[in-house]
Each structure stands twice: as C-alpha cells, then as structure tokens.
Amino acid sequence: MKKLVIIGAGFGGLTVFHHVSSWMDSQDVEVTVIDERETFLVKPSLPEVALGEKDIRDITFPLRPVIESYGNFIRSRVHRIDPREQQVYLDDEVKVPYDFLVIALGGKKDFESVPGFREHGYSVCTDILAPRLYEAIENFEQGNILIGSAPMLSGTRVKDVPHLETACEGPVGEVAFMIDSELRERGIRDQARIICYSPAEIFFEDVGDRVHEAFEGLARKHEVEVVTNKVIDRIEKDHVVFKDGSTLSSALTVLIPTYRGPDVITQSGLGDEAGFVPTDENFQHLDYENIFAIGDVASRTVPKLGHLAVEQGNLVASLLRQRMTGYGETYDYEPEVFCIMNMGRGKAMLIRSNTLWGGNTDISYHSAMSHLMKSSFDTYMVKFKGKMPPQLAQRLLNVYLERFQK
Numbered sequence: 426m427k428k429l430v431i432i433g434a435g436f437g438g439l440t441v442f443h444h445v446s447s448w449m450d451s452q453d454v455e456v457t458v459i460d461e462r463e464t465f466l467v468k469p470s471l472p473e474v475a476l477g478e479k480d481i482r483d484i485t486f487p488l489r490p491v492i493e494s495y496g497n498f499i500r501s502r503v504h505r506i507d508p509r510e511q512q513v514y515l516d517d518e519v520k521v522p523y524d525f526l527v528i529a530l531g532g533k534k535d536f537e538s539v540p541g542f543r544e545h546g547y548s549v550c551t552d553i554l555a556p557r558l559y560e561a562i563e564n565f566e567q568g569n570i571l572i573g574s575a576p577m578l579s580g581t582r583v584k585d586v587p588h589l590e591t592a593c594e595g596p597v598g599e600v601a602f603m604i605d606s607e608l609r610e611r612g613i614r615d616q617a618r619i620i621c622y623s624p625a626e627i628f629f630e631d632v633g634d635r636v637h638e639a640f641e642g643l644a645r646k647h648e649v650e651v652v653t654n655k656v657i658d659r660i661e662k663d664h665v666v667f668k669d670g671s672t673l674s675s676a677l678t679v680l681i682p683t684y685r686g687p688d689v690i691t692q693s694g695l696g697d698e699a700g701f702v703p704t705d706e707n708f709q710h711l712d713y714e715n716i717f718a719i720g721d722v723a724s725r726t727v728p729k730l731g732h733l734a735v736e737q738g739n740l741v742a743s744l745l746r747q748r749m750t751g752y753g754e755t756y757d758y759e760p761e762v763f764c765i766m767n768m769g770r771g772k773a774m775l776i777r778s779n780t781l782w783g784g785n786t787d788i789s790y791h792s793a794m795s796h797l798m799k800s801s802f803d804t805y806m807v808k809f810k811g812k813m814p815p816q817l818a819q820r821l822l823n824v825y826l827e828r829f830q831k
Contacts, residue, residue, distance in 0.1 A: 430523035434460040437720035438529030439811035440738030446495035456496035474555040491810045506693040532684035532721035541660035568676025573622030575683040580697025590625035592684045592729040599766040606769025624656040633780035633787035732763040765799040
C-alpha cells in the first residue's frame with residue numbers, strides 16, 4: 426500500500442486531499458493528513474471578522490469528520506521530517522511513514538521581528554488577532570490609522586521566481602477600504618487619516634498598470650493615502666518608526682508581517698535561506714522527488730496567495746495520481762493574482778492579473794457583483810468543506826471577466 430502524507434490542511438493541503446479522495450478507493454493508497462488545528466479557517470474572510478461582518482464560527486468547519494471519511498487525520502505539531510528515512514516525527518517522537526509527502530504548512534508570520542507589535546500593533550492574519558482588531562476599531566475615536574506590510578523574504582535556490590518586496594498587499598487595501606466604510610457609517614470619517622504603507626516602490630507591485638490605475642482612483646475617492654518605500658522598524662504607542670528614520674503618528678497600527686518558512690522546514694534541512702521549500706515548476710522538491718511543497722511554504726509561491734495554493738494543489742494532485750496509479754492527465758497550472766477585496770457597504774474590488782508572469786490579463790471590477798462573488802465563495806468553502814467551486818463555475822467566471830479585458 427502506498428502511503429501519502431499531507432502536512433497542513435489549509436487551502437493547498439485540503440485541495441490535494443479532496444482530489445485524492447475521489448480516486449483512492451480504487452487504488453492501494455492510504456492518505457494521512459496532519460495539522461495543528463481541528464478546524465479549517467477561511468483566511469480571506471478574516472478582514473470581515475475584524476470589521477464585525479462575520480464571526481469566527483462563520484468561517485470555520487471541523488476537519489476531522491471531513492478527512493476521516495476517506496483517510497486518517499492526526500492533530501499534532503510536526504517536529505521533524507526525515508527525507509531519507511521518509512518519516513514525519515510528531516509529538517512524543519511518534520513517527521508517520523510516507524512514500525509521498527505534500528508539505529502545505531503555510532508560512533510563519535514573524536510578528537516578533539517588529540518590536541512593539543505585541544504591545545501596540547494589530548493584524549488580520551489569524552483568528553486570534555482579527556477579533557482583537559475588531560475591538561480596537563470599535564473603540565477608535567480619532568487619529569491616523571496605519572495599515573501596511575513588513576518586507577518579504579526570499580531564498581536564492583529557485584532562480585525563475587519573480588521578486589516582490591511584500592508577501593501580499595491585498596489585505597492592506599481591503600482593511601483600509603473597510604475601515605473607511607465603517608468610519609463613514611459612524612459619522613467620524615473626518616476624524617481619521619487612513620494611510621497604507623509599503624516597503625515596495627509601487628503599492629500592489631504584483632499587478633499591472635490597469636489595476637494600479639483602478640486602485641488609485643478608488644483610493645482617491647475614499648481618501649485612502651498610500652506611502653511607499655517605507656520599511657517598518659518598530660511600533661510605538663502613538664507612532665510608527667520606519668527604517669529611514671521617518672515617523673508617522675498612529676492611533677491604530679495594522680501590520681501584515683514578514684513571512685518566513687516554518688521552523689520545522691529549516692530544522693529538517695528542507696528549506697532555503699528564508700526557510701521556504703525550494704521546488705521545480707511542478708512543486709517537487711529540488712532534492713527529493715517524492716516530496717512536494719505548495720502554498721505559502723513553497724519558495725516558488727509569490728505572492729503568498731490562497732488562489733495560488735489551490736492551483737498548485739490541483740497540479741500536485743494530478744502528478745500524484747500519475748505517480749501512484751499510472752493514470753490521469755497533468756493539470757495545466759497557470760499562475761495569476763486573483764483576489765476580491767471587500768470594501769464594505771456591499772461593494773468589492775475584484776482583481777485578476779498575470780502580468781507578474783509575463784501575461785496580458787490585468788483587470789479589476791468594482792461593484793456589488795464582486796462583493797456577491799466573494800461572499801458566495803466563502804459560503805461555498807464552508808458548506809462544502811474546503812472544496813473549490815466546480816469547473817463550470819470557473820468557466821462562467823472566465824467568460825464574464827473577458828468582457829472587462831476587452
């Protein structure tokens with residue numbers, strides 16, 4: 426019996442699992458999924474939690490019953506991976522053997538690299554921090570609101586990956602627009618300046634000129650300011666200090682932190698200088714042909730975006746089927762930035778761009794329809810336990826968006 430182990434049950438890991446579960450019964454395959462959490466978290470919905478539009482219970486579902494319908498689920502922290510013995514070590518040195526391993530652990534969010542964050546900073550990046558930000562916004566009265574990113578880290582083993590200064594700035598714009606909407610609703614918008622800060626020379630550097638133009642127009646309309654080439658150094662109680670020595674006063678500071686590879690990847694000798702897993706274009710480890718890495722943990726995943734994790738999961742699942750059964754076609758992986766930024770008041774900005782990889786798709790669509798698409802996707806993810814909408818829905822979306830490309 427061939428043993429497949431998936432470490433991490435987020436977007437990428439669960440995508441692989443759902444694909445494999447559709448054919449594993451007819452094959453001599455055993456699947457084990459390992460995750461520290463008992464629940465799946467729809468992370469793109471965390472800004473809605475931070476603004477009081479949703480509760481954490483609205484964006485989670487239990488993992489165990491979903492996975493144990495087809496395979497084995499182990500809730501545990503992974504302490505070490507031995508690629509030569511093909512063993513995953515868990516708590517109390519429990520060993521899980523594998524023939525094929527998919528690493529989908531996500532990235533380590535390094536809040537500690539910014540002094541003062543724990544005392545004075547806020548974020549939307551976890552289900553602990555998003556409710557804390559909600560309380561801060563509820564209590565906000567006046568002053569500057571700073572929302573931005575710490576710098577992105579990257580290794581050097583994989584040469585053909587675009588370089589970005591930030592992991593992903595979609596949440597930065599989303600939180601800025603949603604706070605703008607909330608403060609207008611409360612009648613205190615004129616008591617605040619909302620400022621997005623970025624370490625990059627261009628805000629939203631992973632998209633093209635058309636999307637930049639659309640975002641800048643909306644930012645002007647909603648009085649959201651943007652400052653670039655600003656690398657955060659530390660957060661004080663009433664201001665932020667940047668590496669260039671400049672400061673900005675702040676009554677509320679929101680941070681998307683630096684992403685690093687998980688400690689277990691470095692400790693197991695599987696990562697690059699930044700701790701991410703180096704892979705080829707098929708997300709197969711450069712040194713071990715039976716190990717794959719997808720999502721934020723992979724050095725090839727730039728930007729760190731859930732949509733890319735899903736697409737990589739589709740690809741790796743198709744390759745695993747070929748390797749384990751001898752059947753199936755390879756999924757056509759085409760990277761693109763695809764996200765929908767909630768803007769509050771029933772509006773959202775849909776972004777779709779592949780210019781980072783040399784393509785010519787670069788569109789945005791600001792409307793109630795975009796908001797409906799986002800809410801429908803999030804609801805679908807929870808209702809159908811991490812499964813992506815069917816391919817028919819994707820094809821219909823492509824036809825719909827082609828109108829704006831033209």
